[in-house]
Amino acid sequence: MPAxxxxxxxxxxxxxxxxxxxxxxxxxxxxxxxxxPNGAGKSTLIDVISGRASKWTGQVHLFDRNISQLxxxxxxxxxxxxxxxxxxxxxxxxxRAQLRLAAERVGGGDTESLLEEFGLAxxxxxxxxxxxxxxxxxxxxxxxxxxxxSVLLLDEPAAGLTFEESKLLAQRLRSLAQRxxxxxxxxEHDMEVVFSIADKITxxxxxAVLAEGPPDEIRRDRSVVEAYLGSAA
Amino acid sequence: xxxTRFFGWAGLAAIGPLVAWLTPSLLTQSLVAQATFLAxxxxxxxxxxxxxxxxxxxxxxxxxxxxxMLGALLPLKLMPVELLICAAVLLTAGAAFVIGxxxxxxxxxxxxxxxxxxxxxxxxxxxxxxxxxxxxxxxxLRLPPHLFGLxxxxxQQPGGMLIVSWLVMVAVLALVSVLGASRLGVLTEAxxxxxxxxxxxxYRTLLPRAAMFAISAAxxxxxxxxxxxxxxxxxxxxxxxxxxxxxxxMAILGGSGAFWGPVEGAFVYFFVKDLLSGYTTHxxxxxxxxxxxxxxxFPAGLAGLLPWLRKLIESRQGEDPVASS
Amino acid sequence: MAxxxxxxxxxxxxxxxxxxxxxxxxxxxxxxxxxxxxxxxLGAYIGYSASAVLGFWGGLIAAAACLALVGLxxxxxxFRPLQRRDPLTTLLVTFxxxxxxxxxxxxxxxxxxxxxxxxxxxxxxxxxxxTSFPVYRVAMIGFGALAALGxxxxxRLSRVGLFVRAASQDPVIxxxxxxxxxxxxxxxxxxxxxxxxxxxxxxxxxLSLAPNMAGDILVDSFIVVVVGGLGSxxxxxxxxxxxxxxxxxxxxxxxxxxxLLPFLLMIxxxxxKPAGLAGERV
Numbered sequence: 001m002p003a004x005x006x007x008x009x010x011x012x013x014x015x016x017x018x019x020x021x022x023x024x025x026x027x028x029x030x031x032x033x034x035x036x037p038n039g040a041g042k043s044t045l046i047d048v049i050s051g052r053a054s055k056w057t058g059q060v061h062l063f064d065r066n067i068s069q070l071x072x073x074x075x076x077x078x079x080x081x082x083x084x085x086x087x088x089x090x091x092x093x094x095x096r097a098q099l100r101l102a103a104e105r106v107g108g109g110d111t112e113s114l115l116e117e118f119g120l121a122x123x124x125x126x127x128x129x130x131x132x133x134x135x136x137x138x139x140x141x142x143x144x145x146x147x148x149x150s151v152l153l154l155d156e157p158a159a160g161l162t163f164e165e166s167k168l169l170a171q172r173l174r175s176l177a178q179r180x181x182x183x184x185x186x187x188e189h190d191m192e193v194v195f196s197i198a199d200k201i202t203x204x205x206x207x208a209v210l211a212e213g214p215p216d217e218i219r220r221d222r223s224v225v226e227a228y229l230g231s232a233a
Numbered sequence: 234x235x236x237t238r239f240f241g242w243a244g245l246a247a248i249g250p251l252v253a254w255l256t257p258s259l260l261t262q263s264l265v266a267q268a269t270f271l272a273x274x275x276x277x278x279x280x281x282x283x284x285x286x287x288x289x290x291x292x293x294x295x296x297x298x299x300x301x302m303l304g305a306l307l308p309l310k311l312m313p314v315e316l317l318i319c320a321a322v323l324l325t326a327g328a329a330f331v332i333g334x335x336x337x338x339x340x341x342x343x344x345x346x347x348x349x350x351x352x353x354x355x356x357x358x359x360x361x362x363x364x365x366x367x368x369x370x371x372x373x374l375r376l377p378p379h380l381f382g383l384x385x386x387x388x389q390q391p392g393g394m395l396i397v398s399w400l401v402m403v404a405v406l407a408l409v410s411v412l413g414a415s416r417l418g419v420l421t422e423a424x425x426x427x428x429x430x431x432x433x434x435x436y437r438t439l440l441p442r443a444a445m446f447a448i449s450a451a452x453x454x455x456x457x458x459x460x461x462x463x464x465x466x467x468x469x470x471x472x473x474x475x476x477x478x479x480x481x482x483m484a485i486l487g488g489s490g491a492f493w494g495p496v497e498g499a500f501v502y503f504f505v506k507d508l509l510s511g512y513t514t515h516x517x518x519x520x521x522x523x524x525x526x527x528x529x530x531f532p533a534g535l536a537g538l539l540p541w542l543r544k545l546i547e548s549r550q551g552e553d554p555v556a557s558s
Numbered sequence: 559m560a561x562x563x564x565x566x567x568x569x570x571x572x573x574x575x576x577x578x579x580x581x582x583x584x585x586x587x588x589x590x591x592x593x594x595x596x597x598x599x600l601g602a603y604i605g606y607s608a609s610a611v612l613g614f615w616g617g618l619i620a621a622a623a624c625l626a627l628v629g630l631x632x633x634x635x636x637f638r639p640l641q642r643r644d645p646l647t648t649l650l651v652t653f654x655x656x657x658x659x660x661x662x663x664x665x666x667x668x669x670x671x672x673x674x675x676x677x678x679x680x681x682x683x684x685x686x687x688x689t690s691f692p693v694y695r696v697a698m699i700g701f702g703a704l705a706a707l708g709x710x711x712x713x714r715l716s717r718v719g720l721f722v723r724a725a726s727q728d729p730v731i732x733x734x735x736x737x738x739x740x741x742x743x744x745x746x747x748x749x750x751x752x753x754x755x756x757x758x759x760x761x762x763x764x765l766s767l768a769p770n771m772a773g774d775i776l777v778d779s780f781i782v783v784v785v786g787g788l789g790s791x792x793x794x795x796x797x798x799x800x801x802x803x804x805x806x807x808x809x810x811x812x813x814x815x816x817x818l819l820p821f822l823l824m825i826x827x828x829x830x831k832p833a834g835l836a837g838e839r840v
Contacts, residue, residue, distance in 0.1 A: 050433070052429075052433075071432070072433055073434075073436055073437055074435075076432075076433055076434060076435035077435045082433060084430075088429065088430045089427065090423050090426040090427050090430070091426055092422065092425075092426050093419070093422060093423055097419055098423070100419075101420065101423055101431075101434065102434045104416070105435040105436055106434075106435055128426075143430070143434065144433075288646060288649075335825065335829050336825065336828075336829070338829065339828050342590050342645065342649070342784075343784055346781075346824070346828075347824065347825060347828055349777060349780060350777075350781065350820075350824045350825060351821065351825070353777055354818050354821035354822070357818055357821075358818060474777070475773065478653065482653075485650065514664075514665070515661055517658070517660055517661035517664070518657065518658045518661040518662070520654075520657055521653075521655065521656070521657030521658040521661070522654065523654075524650060524651075524653065524654035524657070525650075525651050525654035528650040528654070529640070529647065529651060
């Protein structure tokens with residue numbers, strides 16, 4: 001059975017269909033990249049799957065369990081976790097306190113080792129709002145990774161990162177996915193990251209799946225290229 | 234807890250009895266006692282502000298409700314007075330929890346307005362339901378001759394009440410400090426910072442916030458109980474929104490960032506007001522200006538004054554070597 | 559019964575003229591002006607003193623002018639410098655100002671209730687629906703209606719009104735379009751303050767003058783603005799009228815619960831629709 005399944009999801013914003021009958025299946029342990037031009041509905045899809053969006057039709061299944069009616073907090077507790085495009089951390093709590101808060105809820109282990117794991121040990125006592133942007137992104141990701149979720153949704157994790165930081169991110173994601181057998185659905189614009197770690201790519205355009213396949217196939221797919229160039233025109 | 238902290242708390246607790254013992258003036262004793270009631274009141278408001286990040290313009294309702302409950306129920310002799318007092322505080326907290334479940338869903342300004350509404354509703358009920366509350370004339374509390382093993386006179390005399398309320402204040406202060414570091418404390422601070430992310434960490438956010446609202450009401454209610462016992466009287470003025478406003482000012486003046494800030498704010502507010510009333514009738518303006526200055530220039534309040542001064546001194550010392558050469 | 563409805567309209571109209579300023583200020587600058595009741599009060603007292611020399615109408619004009627000035631000062635000294643800060647800061651500062659205003663009134667005019675006579679041209683009663691009804695109260699309804707109409711026309715038809723509505727929707731975009739949001743804001747605050755002040759004078763013959771009048775009208779105004787939808791004129795209008803009716807009819811039918819009704823209403827509406835009945839728009 002697939003780890004994550006999206007069945008015929010449609011979401012309207014007024015008269016505009018942000019998502020129009022999207023179907024998606026991600027196998028356990030797979031790293032799937034979700035790409036597409038701006039406004040394609042990628043973030044909206046992540047919002048629907050994670051429980052952040054309201055008023056949508058269709059179904060979302062996690063290991064064959066229909067989770068469409070579950071609240072976001074409930075989804076997290078059964079192993080579906082996400083990070084955020086716009087860094088979402090706690091500015092006034094220390095890094096240690098934030099990690100501990102996350103760990104306590106999902107049985108994520110001892111805080112000191114978590115700090116080591118995510119390279120945040122030196123910043124443990126700094127307030128979330130006081131650390132550098134790159135560190136904040138890492139913290140955002142760490143909060144999503146605590147507790148070894150079975151399915152991880154990442155919304156542009158490389159956004160705002162330097163070239164070096166993006167490479168490190170890709171490495172870290174790949175090693176974590178292998179170690180923990182996490183299924184990853186990753187929305188990303190940074191093609192370096194996408195092509196370096198994705199097992200399979202789904203291309204979204206105007207709320208529908210345009211193409212799907214291994215990276216090499218997608219790279220060569222003409223309709224995909226047109227979609228990107230076409231939307232810029 | 235370390236030895237220093239223990240002695241620190243013990244020392245703090247000792248101040249009250251010391252003042253009572255060393256001050257012959259009944260007036261001073263009475264003033265300090267009254268200041269502690271307000272300090273506990275302000276602690277509740279400050280707790281809410283720090284943990285939930287929300288402002289309450291109606292906390293006076295929770296300050297006065299226990300008094301009204303006692304006034305109405307004491308004559309009925311339903312249970313020992315000690316139990317009745319506990320029940321009054323718990324009922325107030327319970328009511329706050331239920332109200333909290335409804336109103337903490339609403340954010341920012343609207344929440345403040347809702348607390349104003351709740352407070353004023355209680356005020357209006359107090360003035361209108363004459364049969365129950367005595368209306369504008371207020372309600373006398375028919376207290377028994379003994380309470381918690383002590384003669385009731387202890388609670389009605391300045392010296393005795395000073396010791397009692399000071400010790401209660403220190404105990405509440407300790408509880409608030411523990412609460413801040415507890416799981417609920419950290420959770421509510423996180424919710425205050427970023428509610429959405431807390432939900433995506435797997436937590437429910439409504440219950441903790443409502444619980445914190447209820448706890449802040451309970452803290453204020455304790456102050457209200459002491460106030461009612463001392464005066465053996467309760468009236469609608471006690472639950473008017475201006476009373477809530479004063480407590481809010483105390484919490485802000487003192488600085489809600491530190492858990493003990495509101496206590497400082499309450500004492501300063503109370504004594505400055507008392508002092509100034511002797512010299513000028515314009516203490517309202519002075520309080521108003523103090524609030525404005527604190528909010529605009531010293532958001533950390535009095536509690537933040539020492540760290541600020543320290544930083545100022547440290548930065549000046551850093552400059553000296555250059556200046557003196 | 560009809561007379562009760564009319565009485566309700568009197569208070570409703572008054573409430574709307576005061577609350578509309580509050581709604582405008584929130585819509586434009588996201589400001590919760592805790593000193594708004596004080597503006598109403600100051601207008602009443604200034605009008606009272608000025609009328610001793612200039613008569614009722616002179617007092618009215620004096621109040622309008624003075625409060626417009628106060629509004630301008632308020633905007634430039636308080637609202638504009640603090641606009642980048644947490645809205646709570648402005649709320650607390652206006653709270654502090656409300657205290658200072660109360661002290662001012664106590665100092666200059668004392669704490670006793672003062673009465674203020676209606677202008678002779680509006681004195682006396684009319685025979686309406688079988689009973690006599692004071693002419694002045696009819697005039698108060700008329701004043702409210704005029705204010706509402708004036709505001710509506712101004713917002714819908716004038717260029718500045720368009721700017722106000724645009725800036726209320728999105729101050730950043732409005733500024734980018736070249737609207738001088740600072741000047742628009744100053745104008746709006748001046749008008750709001752002036753309107754509140756004039757309302758104070760208009761209300762004075764009916765409600766008398768006392769230092770606690772600021773607080774009373776403030777709480778009700780907040781209810782109107784929050785329930786009606788922070789920033790919405792239409793919502794505020796409907797809520798004010800409804801509240802006016804509740805206040806009056808409630809006293810007749812359920813005196814003990816009356817005073818609780820506005821608050822219960824506010825709680826009920828806000829829980830159902832946290833953005834207020836009309837949501838956030840002007």
